[in-house]
Amino acid sequence: CSIRKVETPRRPQKKPSNSQNDPVGVYCRITSTVQLHAPEGFKTLHLLEKVFRVSVSQKELFECVAKPLVEDLISGKNGMY
Known part of the structure; x- marks a missing residue:
């Protein structure tokens, strides 16, 4: 098992916008390691x-x-379970 340090990519800050027509930026950070500890x-x-x-x-x-x-x-099922 190896552990890597992963940093979230950074983009320059944009000026705040009041327009509802401006695009929305969505960022997702995916890490390569998940640690779960059972009780x-x-x-x-x-x-x-x-x-x-x-x-x-x-x-x-x-x-x-x-x-x-x-x-x-859409078909009425609970998708999480």
Whole structure:
């Protein structure tokens, strides 16, 4: 197991805007390491269905993660459970 320090990319600050037509910037930080600690006395097992490459495209990530949840939501299912 290796641990890498990952920094969030920085962009120059833009001037505040009052216009509702200005685009909205959305930033997502994805870290390569997740640490989970079970409460004392409990053992847990987590199975991952897919692990994404660092170079994954936004389309591929959406198709695998968000699209099934959105489709379940539209059809009236609770997509989280």
